[in-house]
Amino acid sequence: MVTTSEYKTLQELFGAPEPPKNGRERLVHAAIEFIYVxxxxxxxVDQILARTGVSKTTFYKHFESRDDLLIAAIQTRDQWEMTSFNAAVQKLAKDDPRAQLLAIFDVLDFWFNSPDYHGCQFINAASEFPNPHDPVHVVAADRKRKSRDEFRNLAVAAGIVEPETFADQYTALVEGTLVMRQIHGRNDAAKIIKSAVETLLVQRLPPPSESVAQR
Amino acid sequence: MVTTSEYKTLQELFGAPEPPKNGRERLVHAAIEFIYVxxxxxxxVDQILARTGVSKTTFYKHFESRDDLLIAAIQTRDQWEMTSFNAAVQKLAKDDPRAQLLAIFDVLDFWFNSPDYHGCQFINAASEFPNPHDPVHVVAADRKRKSRDEFRNLAVAAGIVEPETFADQYTALVEGTLVMRQIHGRNDAAKIIKSAVETLLVQRLPPPSESVAQR
DNA sequence: CGTCAAGGTGTACCACAAGTACACCCCGGG
DNA sequence: CCCGGGGTGTACTTGTGGTACACCTTGACG
Structure with missing residues (x-):
């Protein structure tokens, strides 16, 4: 198991999003930062205009409405966060699927203890736009379902029995960890829940193949 | 284990909140219904006034502001939901703490498959008001932490080893189940996650006492 | 009976934010 | 040259949270 101590900051794991350039990108970037907090x-709208120095006319040339900006913001955030998170997991656990299923919680732990953590953007988005047909809600829900499918793929690759059921339970633990950090205020959530994942793992790993030396 | 088939509707388990009477209660009641959806x-404000037939002047005699109504709404909902949920668990599992830890997921399953399910009000509230000092956020966070403590008390009563750790993991599974139902759209979430709870339970139940040790 | 307070109504008004209309600027490439 | 893409500024409309003020109804009680 890769120890995470070699990585000190979330920046090293995640990298930073590209700095903004033209008007539209400046607006989306500022919106992402603001919305996440x-x-x-x-x-x-006036706030984001003052913050970016963009004029209102320009704003409405780039976006049909305020909602249009919100959609662009969560879509961009989705792109960035998915690639960053996957890259971080890759750094910690290479291509070993079983190690990745555990490393995900190490990355979460890093994230939870970074000073600018403000919860899962997609849980927030889906809660703020409860209508399942709202474009923002759709982006968030799609993101969540895609994550769950990635977990299932990892479970299959790791040779776990009943990978679909495992994926559901693993997903619930991930989501629950996010909620415990964000709402309960437990920034040790990832560390503690990781042991529950290990319990579920050993129960589902069929042959005692000593291939993956864990610990 | 109590089978839940004897209860057909959520109403039977939960009961309905008391019908509104005077102006203030009508407003709070209507607000709760609207907010949850x-x-x-x-x-x-104008919407809720039209809906209840209360005049704007009356509104501002009862509430300092719109936010004041929101706070009253979530507090009232908190009261009602906590007592209703606990009563439902009691109906299914009597005073057996281990059975209660499982029955909670049966109640969740009922709730998830009722037509008017719209997610966990408190996850929604904390997401919509991300500022941890916002009064609405505070109510939601307190509710979540109290639930976690109730789970810990059940774990202690059930004789589970390391009840604090178990309570955290159990709480994560509950929260994760709520998120999977609400955002992933999985209304079978409670059924599937329940088996993960059983796995954690058997791992933590120390003596193979063949009958559940009851008080 | 008279009166006084609690709780309610209606209308007009202010402040502020989303969104529109219109006139204008600058600059690089056919 | 001039034309279109991208940018600016100002003034406006509209909707909604919130206020001010004048008024109505009911019931308890000296």
Whole structure:
């Protein structure tokens, strides 16, 4: 098992999103930053204009409406976060699927203890836009289902029995870990839940193949 | 284990909140209903006034502001939901703590498959008001932490080893189940995750006492 | 009976944010 | 040269949270 101590900051694991350039990208970038801290509904058009120095006319040339900006923001965030997170897991656990299923919680632990953690953007988004047909909700729900499918693929690759059921239970633990960190305020959540994952893993790993030396 | 088939509807398990009477209660009641479906930010003062037939002047005699109504709404919902849920668990599992830890997922399953399920109000609230000092967020976070403590108490009563760790893992599974139902759209979540709870339980139940040790 | 307070109504109004209309600027490439 | 893409500024409309003020109804009680 790769020890995570060689990585000190989340930046090293995640990298930073590209700095903004033209008007539209400046707006989306500023929106992402603001929304992640204060939520979607708190974002005011005038506020984001003052913050970026873009004029209102320019804004409405790039976006049909305020909602249009919100959609662009979560889509961009989705792209960035998915690639960053997967890259971080890859750094810690290479291509070993079983190690990756555990390393995911190490990455979560890093993330949880970074100073600018403000919860899972997609849980927030789906809660703020409860209508399942709202475009923002759709992006968030798709992201969640894709994550669950990636977990299933890892489970299959790791040779876990009943990978679908395992994927559901593993996903629930991940989501629950996010909620415990964000709402319960437990920033040790990832460390503690990781042991539950190990319990589920050993129960589902059929042959005692000593191939993956764990510990 | 109590089979749940004797209960057909969530109403039987939960009961209904008391019908509204005077102006203030009508407003709070209508707000709760609306918020649970559409979210906090979607609630407009004029809308709720039209819906209840209360005048704006009356509204502002009862509440300092719109936010004040939101706070009253989530507090009232908190009271009602906690007592209803606990009563439902009691109906299914009497006073057997181990059975209660499993029955909680049976109640969740009922709830998930009722037509008017719209997610966990408190996850929604904390997401819509991400500022940890916001009054609405505080109510939601307190509710979550209290639930976790109730789970810990059940674990202690059930004689589970390391009840604190178990409570954290159990809580994560509950929260994860809620998220999977609400965002992933998996209304079979409670059934599937229940088996993970059983796995954690058998691992933590120390003596193979053939009958559940009851008080 | 008279009166007074609690709780309710209606209308007009202010402040602020989303979104529109219109006139204008600058600059690089056919 | 001039034309279109991208940018600016100002003034406006509209909707909604919140206020001010004048008024109505009911029931307890001296």
């Amino acid at each position: 204060h939520g979607f509904q708190a974002l005011g | 559409h979210g906090f930010q979607a609630l407009g």
